[in-house]
Amino acid sequence: MKIKVINPNTTWTMTDKIGEAARAVAAPGTEIVAVSPAMGPVSIEGFYDEAFAAIGVIDEVRKGEAEGCDGYVIACFGDPGLAAAREVARGPVIGIAEAAMHAASLIGNGFTIVSMLERTRATMEHLVHAYGMSHKCRNIRMTDLPVLELEEEGSNARAIIVEECRRALAEDHSDSVLLGCGGMSDLMAHITKEIGAPAIDGVSAGVKLVEALVSLGLGTSKRQAYAYPVEKVYTGSFSQYSVPARKA
Structure with a gap:
């Protein structure tokens, strides 16, 4: 099992601590990948910070899908970008x-x-x-x-x-x-x-919940609220987030 733990801010000393905490409780055989986005605030202390941090979270989940991650933990107590991340991910996404x-x-x-x-x-x-x-x-x-x-x-x-x-x-x-x-x-x-x-x-709680859900064969439901994003063109600096048509 491969779980990506995303610290939504860009302070890597905090990310390293978060990764250690996650590995301390992870079951044998669970790989923890602790990351910070390449862009965003150094700390999250308000709605403005959260709005930009959410973009970094979504970016890391998109990468995680290509990397074969089974689930994700968003390691900020504001749970920034949680609902949007669930639209992108096949596996469970848990906010701390x-x-x-x-x-x-x-x-x-x-x-x-x-x-x-x-x-x-x-x-x-x-x-x-x-x-x-x-x-x-x-x-x-x-x-x-x-x-x-x-x-x-x-x-x-x-x-x-x-x-x-x-x-x-x-x-x-x-x-x-x-x-x-x-x-x-x-x-x-x-x-x-x-x-x-x-x-x-x-x-720690988030890691164990992701492990439990993945072990039960449960991922994010794509039926209604967390269905994959609608095919759509994004413009300007957000063009990289355009949503292509999904293969049948």
Whole structure:
């Protein structure tokens, strides 16, 4: 099985961390290919960033289809480009926010999301609602840390995140915390040990969900919503994304 794990931003130190987290949980025989797009934002901290990151995600899924990938994980907690990527892919495509929320719903009655900049709260709120998890999400806590602070040596970002996770358990009465950024993927074991409760990394959960779906012989349904894109010409700088007629 070959799974492509896509970090939608272009910061490769984060991509390397994400790849390590994915390989740590992958089953024997599962090949993890961790990538960043060739173009896009260095971090994703708003709707503008997400719009451009989605193009890079779609580009990597298109490449993955030619490379024989069996499934994909989108390793950003905003799940940018998820629906469009599913239109392109034969196999399953899982966003880490969706994966983390579903995992949390199976092991506890309520969860708290702990994430980064306050301005991205709206994205988290939208996804909680879109994934039908409003009755499970106890709170969304933003540390107001820039995403790239997770990559800085000597940063106190880890300590701030751990403390916010502790507050989530004490004040929100949550059963688990969701690590609301792909850049936190290396913190799952550490935070779980520190707080004495599950800290769920969506990258790890996403990999296991893709493995399960592929093992069951399940790919993306092409019947309605995620049917392949309509044959169409794109113009200007997007001409490379024109959709050719599919062979019968």
